Amino acid sequence: MERRRLGKTDLELPILSFGASSLGAEFRGVTLDEVFASVRVALELGLNFIDTSPFYGRGMSEVLLGVALKGVPRDQYNICTKLGRYDIDHFDFSAKRVAESVDVSLHRLGCEYLDIVLCHDIEFVNIDQVIHETIPALRKQVEAGKVRYIGVSGYPQKIFHRVLSETDLDCVLSYNQYTLQNTRFADETIPLLKQKGVGVMNAGPFSARLLTNAPLPPWFRDPVEVQQAARRAAEHCASKGVDIAKLALQFSLRNPDITTTIAGSANPNNIRKWVQWAGEPLDEELLAEVLEIFRPVKNIGHKEGLDENN
Secondary structure, three states: OOOOOOOOOOOEEEEEEEEEEHOOOOOOOHHHHHHHHHHHHHHOOOOOEEEOOHHHHHHHHHHHHHHHOOOOOHHHOOEEEOEEEEEEEEEEEOOOHHHHHHHHHHHHHHHOOEEEEEOOHHHOOOOOHHHHHHHHHHHHHHOOEEEEEEEEOOOHHHHHHHOOOOOOOOOEEOOOOOOOOOOOHHHHHHHHHHHOOEEEEEOOOEEEEOOOOOOOOOOOOOOOOHHHHHHHHHHHHOOOOOOHHHHHHHHHHHHHHHHOEEOOOOHOOOOOHHHHHOOOOOHHHHHHHHHHHHHHOOOOOOOOOOHHHH
């Protein structure tokens, strides 16, 4: 698996990383066999950067990940977790909760330190608190040796610009905004991140199943015209004998400005398939045809979080 350096950090991450949200039964029920097999296969195939959060499964993802990693030498993987979001509508970015959350995550994951901790979905709260209380509290965790690098994650691109205008970060994680249909992350934010030496991480190459042949989840919120364009694109790919998910993943992975793209599954067969796709050449002609299908709805998304953060 090709690797790239994350900003100014000393982390060399695989261009495809393992998202552990599915381990928390966020999308369907999972068995312990699926959980352990998925983690084992991911590590065997080089996806040794793992992304999780106390929000995923309300702690289940971290707990099961800790069990799955038991006995694996700590230098064989890097781990990213988050803090601040603990349930659908439960957010706490206070300094007190930062210290508590880091300690709980360390206990669940069975680690002595966390490679990256991100402030999770900051678009739902007052960004002033994140800048002036949460991030300074996280820096204290770095000084204490519990955390190596810190950053923020979210959906609206505005949040990254706001935080970086007032403080320093090691990395950021954007999701569903660097895909076949939506490249706002690259268009609006990555140039700033490169200028400041901030690490660039992308999640959601399949855009919550939009860029797959699977049914959309009930909570999917992009407009109907985006969904219709995606169906046309998927059908066009199928007519050429290609799964649109393959094109979507390859598109995200090939951007050299993105250190890593995170994709998650509790199905080890999916992980094997993704690694195979990552090593195959991208069909440039098909890509051009699909991008043309998406052109009328390019970069159309939805509002996430507070109005002021969009």
